[in-house]
Amino acid sequence: MWFSFWRSRDRFSLDEFRFLTDQLMKVQVVNEVNKDFVIEALRSIAELITYGDQHDVAYFEFFMEKQVMGELVRILRISRTVIVSLQLLQTMSIVIQNLKNEHSIYYMFSNEHINHLITYSFDFRNEELLSYYISFLRAISGKLNKNTISLLVKTLNEEVVSFPLYVEAIRFAFHEESMIRTAVRALTLNVYHVGDEAVNKFVASAPHADYFSNLVKFFGEQCISLDKLVVNASKCLGPDTSGSIISSVDEIEDNLYYFSDVISAGIPDIGRLITDLMLKVLIFPSILPSLRMEVVKDSDTGIGTATSLYLLCCILRIVKIKDLANIVAVALLCDIETFVPKSEAKLNGFMVNHGMSHENQDSENGGFRSDSDGQTLRVLIPNISSSLNGHPEDDIPQPDHGSSHSALWEALLSYITTGDDVQVLGSLSVLATLLQTKELEESMLDALGILPQRKQQKKLLLQALVGEGSAEEQLFSSENMVKDGICSEMDCYLQKLKEQYGLLCVCKEVTVSPRIHRLQVLDALVSLFCRSNISAETLWDGGWLLRQLLPYSEADFNGHHLRLLKDSFHSCTSCILDESKGTWPDLLIMVLCEEWRNCKRIIEASSPRKDPKSMLLPSHKSLSEEPASGESSFTAGERLCEMVKVFVLLRQLHIFSVGKVLPDQPPIHPTVDVMESFRAKRAGVDSLGPKPSVELSLVDAVPCRIAFERGKERHFHFLAISVGSSGWIILADELPLRPSYGVVRVVAPLGGCNPRIDEKHLRWLHLRIRPSSFPCIDAAKVTAHARVKSKALVDGRWTLAFRDEESCKAAFSMIHEELKLLSNEVERRIKPMLDIERTNNTKTADS
Numbered sequence: 001m002w003f004s005f006w007r008s009r010d011r012f013s014l015d016e017f018r019f020l021t022d023q024l025m026k027v028q029v030v031n032e033v034n035k036d037f038v039i040e041a042l043r044s045i046a047e048l049i050t051y052g053d054q055h056d057v058a059y060f061e062f063f064m065e066k067q068v069m070g071e072l073v074r075i076l077r078i079s080r081t082v083i084v085s086l087q088l089l090q091t092m093s094i095v096i097q098n099l100k101n102e103h104s105i106y107y108m109f110s111n112e113h114i115n116h117l118i119t120y121s122f123d124f125r126n127e128e129l130l131s132y133y134i135s136f137l138r139a140i141s142g143k144l145n146k147n148t149i150s151l152l153v154k155t156l157n158e159e160v161v162s163f164p165l166y167v168e169a170i171r172f173a174f175h176e177e178s179m180i181r182t183a184v185r186a187l188t189l190n191v192y193h194v195g196d197e198a199v200n201k202f203v204a205s206a207p208h209a210d211y212f213s214n215l216v217k218f219f220g221e222q223c224i225s226l227d228k229l230v231v232n233a234s235k236c237l238g239p240d241t242s243g244s245i246i247s248s249v250d251e252i253e254d255n256l257y258y259f260s261d262v263i264s265a266g267i268p269d270i271g272r273l274i275t276d277l278m279l280k281v282l283i284f285p286s287i288l289p290s291l292r293m294e295v296v297k298d299s300d301t302g303i304g305t306a307t308s309l310y311l312l313c314c315i316l317r318i319v320k321i322k323d324l325a326n327i328v329a330v331a332l333l334c335d336i337e338t339f340v341p342k343s344e345a346k347l348n349g350f351m352v353n354h355g356m357s358h359e360n361q362d363s364e365n366g367g368f369r370s371d372s373d374g375q376t377l378r379v380l381i382p383n384i385s386s387s388l389n390g391h392p393e394d395d396i397p398q399p400d401h402g403s404s405h406s407a408l409w410e411a412l413l414s415y416i417t418t419g420d421d422v423q424v425l426g427s428l429s430v431l432a433t434l435l436q437t438k439e440l441e442e443s444m445l446d447a448l449g450i451l452p453q454r455k456q457q458k459k460l461l462l463q464a465l466v467g468e469g470s471a472e473e474q475l476f477s478s479e480n481m482v483k484d485g486i487c488s489e490m491d492c493y494l495q496k497l498k499e500q501y502g503l504l505c506v507c508k509e510v511t512v513s514p515r516i517h518r519l520q521v522l523d524a525l526v527s528l529f530c531r532s533n534i535s536a537e538t539l540w541d542g543g544w545l546l547r548q549l550l551p552y553s554e555a556d557f558n559g560h561h562l563r564l565l566k567d568s569f570h571s572c573t574s575c576i577l578d579e580s581k582g583t584w585p586d587l588l589i590m591v592l593c594e595e596w597r598n599c600k601r602i603i604e605a606s607s608p609r610k611d612p613k614s615m616l617l618p619s620h621k622s623l624s625e626e627p628a629s630g631e632s633s634f635t636a637g638e639r640l641c642e643m644v645k646v647f648v649l650l651r652q653l654h655i656f657s658v659g660k661v662l663p664d665q666p667p668i669h670p671t672v673d674v675m676e677s678f679r680a681k682r683a684g685v686d687s688l689g690p691k692p693s694v695e696l697s698l699v700d701a702v703p704c705r706i707a708f709e710r711g712k713e714r715h716f717h718f719l720a721i722s723v724g725s726s727g728w729i730i731l732a733d734e735l736p737l738r739p740s741y742g743v744v745r746v747v748a749p750l751g752g753c754n755p756r757i758d759e760k761h762l763r764w765l766h767l768r769i770r771p772s773s774f775p776c777i778d779a780a781k782v783t784a785h786a787r788v789k790s791k792a793l794v795d796g797r798w799t800l801a802f803r804d805e806e807s808c809k810a811a812f813s814m815i816h817e818e819l820k821l822l823s824n825e826v827e828r829r830i831k832p833m834l835d836i837e838r839t840n841n842t843k844t845a846d847s
Contacts, residue, residue, distance in 0.1 A: 014058055017048045021066050030079040038075060039087045045072075046091040050098040060104050069113040076117070082126055089132040092117065093139040105143050109151040114140060118164045130172070134183045137169050141190035149194050153202075160202035166191055170211045174218050178251075185258050192265035204269035212270065216277040219255045220286070226252060227307040230616050242617055249613045252311075256318040263321060275324045278315065279501060287311055288331060288339045291411050305415075306615055309426030313433040313612035316440075323496070325439040329448060330493040332409045339503075409448060409517070413524040416542075421535050424528065425615045428541045431521070432608045435548055443489045449517030453550050521549070526561045529653060530568040536645030541610060543603040543649050547656070557657050565657060569650040573834050576647050580826040581819070583636035583752030586726045587774060588826055589668060591644045592833065596666040599648045604662070633752050633770030633795050640774075651833060667832035671724055677821050679814070680721045683730075687723050690730050690744045698734060698742045702811045704765075704800040706731070717742050718800060718811050720750055722818040725826045727751060729767065729815075748772075748796070750822065755815045762805045765812060769796030 020041045030038050045068070052059020063069075076088050099105050108114065118137065124130045140152070154162035166188070173184045188211075191199065202208060226248040233241040259278075263271045290308040303311070316325055331339075412430060415423040434440060435450055445451040497503040528534065528542045550557075579588055602609055652662055671687075680686075683696045690696060701717035708714070716731040727750030732742035748769045758764035802808040 011044070012048065012051050014052075014056070014062060016044070017052075017059060017062055020044055020048075021062075021068055021071065024071055024075060027075065028078065030075060030081060030084050032081065035079075035081050035084055038079075038084055042072075042075075042084075042087045042091045046094040049095050053099050053101050053104055057101075060101070060107075064107055069108065069111065073113050073116055076120060082123065082129060085122060086129055086132050089117075089129075089136045093132070093136045096136075096139040096143060099143070102147075105148060106151070109140075109143075109148050115152060115164050118168050127177075130175075130180065131177075134169075134172060134180050137165060138183045138187050140165055141169075141187040144190050144194050146194060146196055149191075149196055149199060153199065155198065158198065160198045163199065163202055166199075166203060167208070170208075173211060174214065189258075189261050189265070192262060192267060192270070195266070200267045200269070204267060204273065209273060212273050213277055213281075215255075215259075216274070216281045219252070220282050222248065222252050222255065223282070223286075223303055223307065223311055226616075227303045230307050231304060233617070245616055246613070249310075249616065253314060253318065256314055259319050263319070271321060272323075274319075275321050275327075276500065278319070278324060279327060282311075283315070283328065284331075284339050284501065284503075288408060289336070291408050292336050306422050306426055309423075309430055310612050310615055313426075313429045316433045316437050317612070320439055322439040323493075325437050326441055326444055326489075326493050327496060329434065329440055329444040330490060330497065332412070333407055333447065334497075334503075336408050336411060410520070413520055416524040417527045417531075421533075421538055422615055424534055425538045425541060425610075426612075428538070428545055429608070429610070429612045429615060432541070432545055432548075433612070435545070436607065441489050447490060447517065449515075449519070449521040450549060451518075452548055518549075522546075522557075522561065526564050529650060530564050532571075536642050536649070537610075539646060539649055540599060540602050541608060543599070543653060544605065544608055546653070547603045550656075562657060565650065565653055569647075569654055572643070572647045572650055575643050576830070576834070577827065579640050579643060580830070581823045582640070583633050583770060584640050584774060585819075585823055585826050586749065586751045587637075588640065588644070589725055589829055591641060592648065592666055592668070592830065595641070595644050595648045596652075597664070599645065599652055600662050600664070603649075603652070633768070634774070636752065637774035647833075669829045669832060671829070677722050677818060679719075679818065680723050683719060683721055685721050685723060685728075687726070689723065689726060690721070690728055690747050692744050692747065694744050695735070695738075695741055696730070696732065696744060698732060698740050700814070701732065701742065702802060702807050702814070704731075704802050704807075704811070706798060706800050716745065718802075720811070720814045720818045722750060722822040722825075725822060725829065727818055727822045729753060729769075748798075750815070750818060753815060755812050757808055757812055758799075763802045763808050765800045765802065765808050767798040767800065769798055 024038070024041055027034060027038060048059060049063060052063075072088060072092070076085060079085060079088075096105075096108060099108065118140075122129055122133055124133070144152075152163065152165050153160045169184050169187045172180050173188075175181055175184075188203075191203065203211075226245070229241070229245050229248055233245060259274055263274060286303050287308045290303050290305050312328070316328065412427045415427040419427065431450055434445065434448065435452070442451060525542050525546050529539060531539075576588075579585070584591075648666070651666075655662055679700050682699045683701075685696060696719075698717045698719070701719045703715065704718045705713050705715055717734055719730040719732065721728055721730060729748045729750055730744055731746035732744050734742045748767075749772050752770045753767045756766045758766060800808075800811065802811060
């Protein structure tokens with residue numbers, strides 16, 4: 001038999017198919033002796049069936065006539081070697097994947113042969129076997145439609161009672177191997193998207209619905225693992241920490257996209273189930289409680305604030321469920337104590353303050369007490385409007401940082417006004433995500449105080465057109481903005497909190513004017529722009545949010561806000577003037593122009609530039625760090641870029657706040673025709689600067705000596721020259737045949753040279769030589785490796801030896817004179833940017 005198998009035959013022929021089938025039927029047991037033949041026969045059969053499906057129907061007719069499917073199942077039963085099982089699963093996967101004829105697929109799925117293979121007791125301790133098995137299941141799911149799926153299920157009274165493909169697959173949904181998890185998820189999505197009502201009811205009912213519960217719990221465990229990585233990174237940023245966090249974030253977002261794909265299948269019961277599970281298992285017990293500023297996180301079970309802010313953003317951004325988005329929005333307006341069981345002093349690792357009597361609080365606010373088991377939660381909507389009674393326009397209600405019963409929304413705003421860089425970025429990301437969540441009702445955005453002004457105007461115009469109240473009152477009174485709409489929709493979702501999630505609710509003053517929350521948001525943002533310990537990148541994110549809320553009008557700015565912004569701008573102006581005398585004065589104007597364009601582009605963009613995961617990888621520097629003595633030029637350059645970004649933002653916010661349009665270029669004076677110093681004229685240096693090997697006059701030059709290599713001292717003529725906003729230190733060789741003329745040999749930047757006469761050797765002049773240019777690029781694009789590499793750069797150090805003390809002092813004075821000229825020119829050119837009173841006067845004249 002074995003000799004005849006290996007004889008020469010036409011490989012792709014019906015005779016070959018008959019021969020292989022006949023030989024397999026003769027096999028009574030598969031062992032070490034005949035396994036090679038069986039494996040090769042299975043491979044060939046897969047090729048022949050695929051070939052016949054595309055070229056000749058006679059092949060598949062023979063396949064059905066000889067009941068080859070049954071024969072393959074028999075081979076599996078009598079096999080005693082794992083390798084045959086592997087080959088059989090691979091053969092079936094290849095056949096199913098490549099079949100195009102619907103009649104062929106229909107036959108393959110009939111007669112229960114496929115279900116028998118699915119439920120066969122394979123030894124999955126063999127990882128390779130499990131991989132082939134999952135591939136086999138996924139191949140089957142790829143051929144599912146409303147006709148074929150009925151062949152793989154068992155029904156009773158028109159209800160599905162058995163679906164082996166789905167049930168066996170979800171057993172491996174949480175396997176440690178990510179490839180297997182991915183294949184199982186692809187399979188389940190293929191099942192959900194078929195749209196068979198009976199199958200949908202089967203997968204959404206107990207006990208199979210436990211799959212979704214386990215999914216959310218698995219997702220929660222991944223969130224806790226991510227938080228541990230974030231905490232460890234904040235303590236000690238190792239070389240692999242960022243990579244681990246990004247990898248964990250990718251897995252979490254993959255999970256959320258899977259939830260989104262499941263929901264997009266349009267199975268209502270599953271959509272509601274995922275919403276309930278996300279809220280009950282993760283959002284209510286873990287994410288929302290951690291937003292409280294004074295929480296103490298348990299390292300084993302809790303989720304930290306930064307991770308919770310990130311998760312909140314991702315859930316809203318990726319999982320497109322209307323109820324989920326709106327319930328989260330309503331929850332943000334609730335008392336933070338709502339989500340802490342009254343009988344517990346600690347929930348999921350978060351400590352809560354129970355200093356106030358809950359019974360008294362309930363009775364005073366009309367709230368509900370907890371049930372007898374002590375586990376029912378409650379909602380308290382604070383009477384925010386009462387805090388405004390009797391206050392003038394400039395007195396904006398502040399979030400209550402110390403109250404144990406402040407709303408979650410106020411906690412978010414507190415992070416903006418008092419939190420660190422990561423907390424500020426996280427809170428801004430949450431606000432930006434809410435603003436861009438299409439599933440969120442506009443009335444919810446209005447209640448939160450973040451409905452964009454253009455949408456407010458549109459809604460008021462529509463209300464005026466349909467005659468809802470006085471048109472003039474609706475359009476011009478911010479105290480009567482869509483109360484009815486907020487009330488009805490808020491009541492609806494508060495009722496869901498009470499009935500579906502056991503959160504007993506009190507809706508006291510819930511119809512308060514959204515203007516109060518809007519003023520709180522605006523006040524928090526203005527306070528943010530006045531903070532000096534927050535990175536410029538984060539402040540720009542706040543600028544983007546402000547422009548979204550107020551795209552073209554200063555109507556919501558009051559005198560208090562304008563004074564704060566003006567004071568902050570003046571403080572930043574003095575820092576910019578200091579930079580004009582600092583290490584990089586020659587690059588200040590270039591950086592101002594570049595960052596002006598960047599800032600305008602970013603705050604006027606349609607969406608925020610940063611992904612929420614950036615808050616988990618903090619790499620910001622704050623402006624509160626004082627310049628260190630003897631700092632490197634690179635550090636000084638970083639500080640310059642950071643300061644310029646803040647200055648540009650405040651300048652643009654000021655223009656915006658007074659109702660002006662942002663220009664594409666900053667208001668900077670142009671260069672003048674005659675801007676060279678007398679020394680530059682005498683030397684013959686123009687605005688292009690000195691070039692090596694070019695001749696120049698040495699009228700003002702001072703002879704000196706310097707050794708660039710040990711033991712190799714050279715004689716030069718020293719010259720310091722400025723032309724406009726540029727300056728150079730020049731070392732030149734005197735020409736033997738032309739006295740008082742020389743050839744440029746060495747050129748270095750004048751800015752940041754920090755001249756210092758040696759205290760012990762009064763003929764020695766010490767200079768710091770920085771690079772001629774600084775890579776002031778977007779911090780979001782700077783990798784950690786590039787930043788470390790740049791900081792490793794060392795400034796040059798020159799020590800010039802002059803022939804006497806007077807010559808040394810002359811060189812020292814020359815440097816200071818040229819630096820002053822350079823600084824004065826920079827200040828002259830940027831003066832329009834520093835003068836905001838001019839903008840105010842122009843506005844007053846226009847009015």
